[in-house]
Amino acid sequence: MILPIVAYGDPVLRKVGKEIDADYPELEKLLSNMKETMANAQGVGLAAPQIGRAIRLFLIDATPFAEDEDLSPEEQKVLSTFNHVFINAKIVKEEGDEWAFNEGCLSIPDIREDVFRKEKITVTYQDENFDKHEIVLDGIAARVFQHEYDHIEGILFTDKLSSLKKRLLKKKLENISKGKIDADYRMRFPNAKKK
Template structure:
């Protein structure tokens, strides 16, 4: 089932998610719905707070980044992303390392806005998958970037929180309009100011 994605301004997006256990009611269905919702909105990641649930769960499918760049050359930051599809439950980023690098990030909860965000190039993360099997893995490049972005969501952090004060001021009107539902999108959203779905 395709769920409405919560828009910027809803308090759930600024709330730290709680851990869940394998008996969390409806977990399998929730994960299926999150995949369906993410693909419908053409995203590469979706966190539970974005569908109104303050829990530590997100899904990632980085396959679109595996395609060659405009010159037909493979991008080294996209290495190993073909078929990279994972569920992260109760994740903990244990370490971030390497140089910080900028990339224009967007967010399904903040449509039509993309800004450069600086993040470390490498992470080590522990998490449980959809079968509650424990993993400890290290990622770099786009995989690390997507995971860091979704991990921020379960910590109640948005990519706009990483921007300079000046950049935030310049985006204030656009962000306010998103909260009110004044935005052109082709997927279902729930807007906090109007309390309506579209």
């Protein structure tokens, strides 16, 4: 089932997610719905807060990036299989220089900005079977992970912009929260006027 994506301004996007365990109700159904929702919105990641749940869960399917000809063959290979469920994820180490990349977010349609993030990270997480993993990510894979990870920490990519950029985007962000936007997917707007 395709779920509505929560728009900028909803308090759930500012909550730090709670850890979950294997007894979380209807987890399999939730994961299936999230995958369908992400695919429908043509996203490469979707975090539980974006569908209204303040839990430490997100999905990534970065396989569409694998066809980007500007990437190295090595990075294309990594991204071609970067399709995972991340439960109770933690970043345990960040390394390298910060680099800029143009980011967008399904909760903030029609806004894209350059965001600086570390180039290499070490992360721990549990998969959908609650098996534990530790992996090292770099480049685009690290970037996508950090963006989704921020969601379960109550952080949005717009928080990482300069104060000038934030002021310039203020009206656009207010309009998104009010539903004054054309998105190609179902959304839930926190400040939309009831008809």
